[in-house]
Structure formats: C-alpha cells, structure tokens
Amino acid sequence: MTNTRGAGTKAAIQAAAADLFAKSGYATTTVRDIASVAGVDPALVIRHFGSKESLFLETMQIETEHQPLLEEPLESLGERFIEYTLSTDEQVRGVYLALIRASDAGEIGSRLRAAHDAGFVTPLMARLTGDDVELRARLAAALVGGLLYSLWVVGDEALLAADHDHIVARYGSLLQQLITPPS
Secondary structure (H helix, E strand, O other): OOOOOOOOHHHHHHHHHHHHHHHHOOOOOOHHHHHHHHOOOHHHHHHHHOOHHHHHHHHOOOOOOOOHHHOOOHHHHHHHHHHHHHOOOHHHHHHHHHHHHOOOOOOHHHHHHHHHHHHHHHHHHHHOOOOOHHHHHHHHHHHHHHHHHHHHHHOOHHHHHOOHHHHHHHHHHHHHHHHOOOO
16 A cells, blocks of 8 residues: 555545546445555545545546637537537546436435536526527537437447538537527
C-alpha cells in the first residue's frame, strides 16, 4: 500500500474511482476495487468520501466549461451543439454512461436531474425568447439526450456508421427548430 499520509491520497482515490466507475459502472465497482487501484486501504476511501455513492457523485461529473451554449449565436446553435456533442471525448462518454447506469441508486438520479438542468436546460432557457421557453429548452435537452442514448447506450450501428456531417446537418436542423422556431 502507498503512504496514506501523502497529499495525493484523495486524488489517487478519485482518479481510481473515476476510471473504474466509467469502465465498470457504479453497481459492480466496489470500495475495495477503488482502494486497490489507488494503492490505499479501503477504510481511507470511506474516510475521505463517506460512502461509495458520495465518491461516485463527486467524481462522475461532466465538465461543462467548454459548452458552446453560452457563446454560439442562436441562429447556428443547433448544428454547432450537435457537432460539439458528437466530438466529445471518451471521458465524457464514460461519465455519461456511468451516470445513466447508476441513475436509480440513491441520490444519483436527483443529482443527474440537477446536472441536466444546470448544464443544459437553464443556460438554454436564458437565451431563448417566446412564451414556451422552458418547454422548448426541455425538448431540446430531450432531443440531444436521445441522440446520446442511441449512440452510446444502444450503440445504434447505423447511426455510428453514418456520415458525421450528415448527422450534424439533419439533427442540428431538428434542434434548431426548437431553439428558433419558425414564425
């Protein structure tokens, strides 16, 4: 085991947990597995994080600082956001899948809903105009979520093999209709 007094212990636990949760999921990853990969005693995992669920919630977060929602002109946001979504890295995919698979465990579902609202719905609502802003923002989130589900959960081979630019144009057009509906 590694020196448990080192400042890097908590970071080592987080890194091990993030990797294992993304690869194996919440249900099959144990505190012992995390501790083993981190090179620490399992008691330290609980000492630093309180529970496996707390550790999961702290480590399985999608960074949203690069989301184009706040910078892109509304008139081109549909295609741009789909292109952004399709070009996300494996880390984002792993976190998304881990969150979806664990959404029925404890506080994870409510945390997922809060992240959904804070990371997509609320920023989009702030930019939209009209009477049905909230509904359109939620439908836009559902539309993007459906694409991710088809690609990453179902593994739809036809979509995975489809031309990237074609998906961006077609799906982006659908999203754009929710963002800037025709008059």
